[in-house]
């Protein structure tokens with residue numbers, strides 16, 4: 001096997017919603033997969049198709065790995081994962097890549113507030129990053145703004161709700177753009193409007209933004225306009 005690639009097999013698949021699945025992999029040879037929360041891997045879907053996926057796991061250094069994949073119906077790779085991949089199937093995975101990570105010393109190197117902003121599958125790297133940040137005993141406010149369409153699209157809702165309940169400084173703020181049902185009591189509309197209302201009184205904050213290119217670039221442009229410094233706006237762009 002090419003030394004750059006490690007073999008994994010699928011050990012679990014959970015349907016999160018109609019077009020999103022959590023894939024659980026186990027390394028067949030590697031005993032410990034090391035990564036920093038926020039990094040991504042490359043997955044060889046077949047001989048011709050390699051795609052990047054953020055690591056959605058929360059525990060580094062074990063034999064297992066979780067990815068959160070959204071089906072792109074007219075895409076080349078994800079239809080193969082959704083229609084053909086099953087438990088026991090083997091794939092090749094790269095080492096952990098990328099610099100979309102928290103500083104090594106969050107207590108001294110982050111501002112007194114951190115805001116994570118995601119849409120769609122862009123929530124994936126934030127599971128690990130938020131776990132790492134809260135485990136570091138960071139005491140500042142940590143906001144997670146998650147923009148998606150309807151209640152069914154709220155990925156990892158139970159996990160973030162539970163964390164919000166357990167951690168006084170963590171606030172889970174889902175924002176639904178197309179939810180009309182009265183049972184939804186949370187925020188609606190666009191993520192950018194919520195960012196503007198929460199941060200209209202300017203205060204020091206590090207922003208981590210992840211998702212599709214249009215949202216990431218727009219959110220960053222808004223924050224720059226609002227007077228935030230480029231050095232405190234960290235982005236991961238899914239293209």
Ligand SMILES: Cc1cc2nc3c(=O)[nH]c(=O)nc-3n(C[C@H](O)[C@H](O)[C@H](O)COP(=O)(O)OP(=O)(O)OC[C@H]3O[C@@H](n4cnc5c(N)ncnc54)[C@H](O)[C@@H]3O)c2cc1C
Pocket residue numbers: 040051052053054055068069070071072074075076077078079120121122124212236237238239
């Ligand atoms: C660093 C990085 C991390 C990524 N992490 C994730 C992840 O955790 N989960 C995930 O589902 N995707 C992630 N992606 C996107 C992923 O690599 C693929 O582009 C995506 O799965 C579509 O692949 P495809 O072969 O089916 O479609 P393709 O044939 O490659 O592309 C078809 C179209 O799909 C668009 N597209 C790309 N990503 C998405 C998406 N997430 N939702 C809707 N449309 C999309 C592309 O802009 C393109 O126009 C990441 C991309 C990068 C660069």
